[in-house]
Amino acid sequence: xxxxxxxxxxxxxxxxxxxxxxxxxxxxxxxxxxxxxxxxxxxxxxxxxxxxxxxxxxxxxxxxxxxxxxxxxxxxxxxxxxxxxxxxxxxxxxxxxxxxxxxxxxxxxxxxx
Amino acid sequence: xxxxxxxxxxxxxxxxxxxxxxxxxxxxxxxxxxxxxxxxxxxxxxxxxxxxxxxxxxxxxxxxxxxxxxxxxxxxxxxxxxxxxxxxxxxxxxxxxxxxxxxxxxxxxxxxxxx
Numbered sequence: 001x002x003x004x005x006x007x008x009x010x011x012x013x014x015x016x017x018x019x020x021x022x023x024x025x026x027x028x029x030x031x032x033x034x035x036x037x038x039x040x041x042x043x044x045x046x047x048x049x050x051x052x053x054x055x056x057x058x059x060x061x062x063x064x065x066x067x068x069x070x071x072x073x074x075x076x077x078x079x080x081x082x083x084x085x086x087x088x089x090x091x092x093x094x095x096x097x098x099x100x101x102x103x104x105x106x107x108x109x110x111x112x113x
Numbered sequence: 114x115x116x117x118x119x120x121x122x123x124x125x126x127x128x129x130x131x132x133x134x135x136x137x138x139x140x141x142x143x144x145x146x147x148x149x150x151x152x153x154x155x156x157x158x159x160x161x162x163x164x165x166x167x168x169x170x171x172x173x174x175x176x177x178x179x180x181x182x183x184x185x186x187x188x189x190x191x192x193x194x195x196x197x198x199x200x201x202x203x204x205x206x207x208x209x210x211x212x213x214x215x216x217x218x219x220x221x222x223x224x225x226x227x228x
Contacts (some may be wrong), residue, residue: 042218042220100217104149107155
């Protein structure tokens with residue numbers, strides 16, 4: 001069974017489009033995260049939700065909007081995609097907001113043309 | 114504020130020889146420290162963590178790390194490298210042991226194993 005799953009695995013789209021990435025965890029965790037990994041492998045947190053409530057919101061353009069319909073899901077919607085949004089996006093979850101052990105999804109490679 | 118510096122962007126070792134991946138941190142508070150591994154085209158997996166218990170921490174796959182406060186270091190070691198260890202390794206710091214402080218990732222060290 002996959003603990004943290006993301007769809008799609010690959011996403012290729014044109015500048016200006018709107019796209020969504022979905023994330024689901026079946027671990028029963030309370031906290032979920034979105035990270036962005038750039039072409040140099042640098043990983044930076046974007047958002048964190050605990051029990052469907054936003055607890056970490058880094059300096060991210062407001063074109064990025066996370067949505068958590070329930071504590072097992074955290075989706076990422078991106079409006080008006082730009083070239084610089086090309087990256088690998090990782091979803092993760094942890095049992096609680098301490099984040100002592102985070103379980104990562106396989107990543108979504110987004111390419112904006 | 115906290116930061117973490119991985120001193121080597123790329124390390125190559127021969128199979129069967131020791132591995133040393135270096136990490137230094139800075140943190141305003143007592144940190145929690147982690148090492149994560151990322152195999153090609155995969156998500157990250159926790160190798161081990163230090164959260165103010167024993168300073169020598171053992172992780173999965175034979176890896177261990179020692180927290181040295183005086184040197185602000187948390188180097189990752191393994192006595193004998195295996196081909197399956199080839200991956201990207203990230204040192205991570207979090208400033209407190211509780212609360213929702215975010216993780217800060219290092220820039221990664223790519224480990225190559227020479228047959």
